[in-house]
Amino acid sequence: MQDFTNKIVVVTGAASGIGKALAKAFLAAGAKLVLSDVEKNALDKTATELSANGGVVRAIVTDVSKTESVTALADAVFAEFGACHILCNNAGVSVSNCNVWDTTPNDWAWVLGVNLRGVAHGIQAFVPRMIESGEPGLIMNTSSGDGGISPLAGQSVYASSKAGVSIMTECLNAQLVGQETKLRACIFYPSGGILPTGIWTTRRNRPAELAREKPAPAGGEMTFDEFMTGMKEIGVDLPVQDLDELATFALDGIRKEDFVIMIGRETMEATLVARAQKLARGECPIEDGLHG
Numbered sequence: 001m002q003d004f005t006n007k008i009v010v011v012t013g014a015a016s017g018i019g020k021a022l023a024k025a026f027l028a029a030g031a032k033l034v035l036s037d038v039e040k041n042a043l044d045k046t047a048t049e050l051s052a053n054g055g056v057v058r059a060i061v062t063d064v065s066k067t068e069s070v071t072a073l074a075d076a077v078f079a080e081f082g083a084c085h086i087l088c089n090n091a092g093v094s095v096s097n098c099n100v101w102d103t104t105p106n107d108w109a110w111v112l113g114v115n116l117r118g119v120a121h122g123i124q125a126f127v128p129r130m131i132e133s134g135e136p137g138l139i140m141n142t143s144s145g146d147g148g149i150s151p152l153a154g155q156s157v158y159a160s161s162k163a164g165v166s167i168m169t170e171c172l173n174a175q176l177v178g179q180e181t182k183l184r185a186c187i188f189y190p191s192g193g194i195l196p197t198g199i200w201t202t203r204r205n206r207p208a209e210l211a212r213e214k215p216a217p218a219g220g221e222m223t224f225d226e227f228m229t230g231m232k233e234i235g236v237d238l239p240v241q242d243l244d245e246l247a248t249f250a251l252d253g254i255r256k257e258d259f260v261i262m263i264g265r266e267t268m269e270a271t272l273v274a275r276a277q278k279l280a281r282g283e284c285p286i287e288d289g290l291h292g
Contacts, residue, residue, distance in 0.1 A: 001086070001138055002255050005030035008081045010073070012064050012122065013091030015042035017197030018142065018190055020050075021247035022088055027055050029251060034077050034084075036062035037091070038205055064091045064118030065110075067125070074125035083133050086254070089122040089165075090142040090188075091115075093202035096216040097154035107157050110210040115161035119168060127172075131181050138254060139185040141169045145262070148189060150271050153286050173259060184257070188250055192263035193239035195246075200224045 001007070009026045013019040015037035023033055027050055035050075037043040040061045047059035060076055063069040077084050093114045095107045119141050130137045146152050147162025166187055173185035190197075200223050206212075222230070231238050246263070253261030262268065278285040 001136060001257075003030075004086075004251070007031045007085040008034070008077065008083050009086040009088065010034045010036065010077055010084050010126070011088040011090055012036045012062060012118070013142075015039045015046050017199065018195070018243055018246065019088070019090045020046050021243035022090065022250060023050060023057075024244065025247035025251050026086070027057065030055075031086070032056035032081065034058045034060060034073075034081075036060050036064075036073055038063050064089075064121055065113035067121045070118070070121040070125045074129065077126075078129055083135055084126055084130055085135060085137045087122055087126045087130070087137075087139045088142070088188075089119040089139065091118055092142060092144075092162075092199060093205065094155070094158040094199050095203070095212075096221040098217045100156045102217055103157055104213040106210045106213055110206055111157045111161050112164075113210075115158070116164045116168070119165050123168075123172060127183065130183055134182065136182045137184075139169075139172065139183065140188050140250070140254065140261070141165050141172075141185065142188045142190065143169070145189050145191060148187065149268055150275070151286065184259075186254070186259050186261055188253075189260065189262035189265075190246060191241070191265075192246060192249075193241035194224075194228070195241055195243065196224050197243070200227070 004026055009031040011019050011023050011026070011033065014023050014035035019037070023035055023046070027033055033050070033056065035043060035047055035057065038061065043059045043061060047057050051057040058080070060073050062073045074084070091114055093111055095103070095111055123139060127139065143165040144158070144162040146155050147159040148166035151159035151163065169185050169187045176183045176185060203221065228238065241263070249263055250261050260268075275285040
């Protein structure tokens, strides 16, 4: 897909962060946007901001963890536009860093519900209709290098959910190609540096019924600013990736028909080879309790 002019693009988790940046990039490229997010006030603010300079922007509150909510989103999109050309399953949440034995059932229910089942719900609600339309299309699922490539031990819940997204997308694309549809799927790995997104504070959207059953471990939750300050205090200067630049990179990857969209993708091979070699030797690929 080389030209996004008048293409119908649906972005979940679009009220802020990467989702908002993707929406801005697609709008600048001439697409018609449907923005969805669970945060109504933030979603409405983003829709107003993006539509200020013209273009078609719709905002639909959606809880991707609920299949009926995503089905309603798809119903609304196809009722108004009759098509969806690009579906960005981008919504994501995270929980505090801790040992697996210190996680709780609700940690897993919430994160897997949004990050993994949310992607499945998007595929289930949109892809059959996208195939039926007979038009070329794309499903771009946002994963993470922390899961799909080199998981961090402390991020067990989040990393597990994102590893699932990567494998789901591989299966999806193989099926779309093998059954000769006009659709393709790709994995988007946000990358290039530390990302200043709302993922640092997603607990603001955690449903009361999925509240953590016990207090989070000390130091397990921090904001982006707190994390960056802590790194500087120990002498570590981490690069921060501009989200608008990242979104532009993602659209370029779509135009190139890349299956994996990732800044610095060329470094992935060495990481995955080393990981595979350790597994083949019967070793755990994660060392020091921190990284692969």
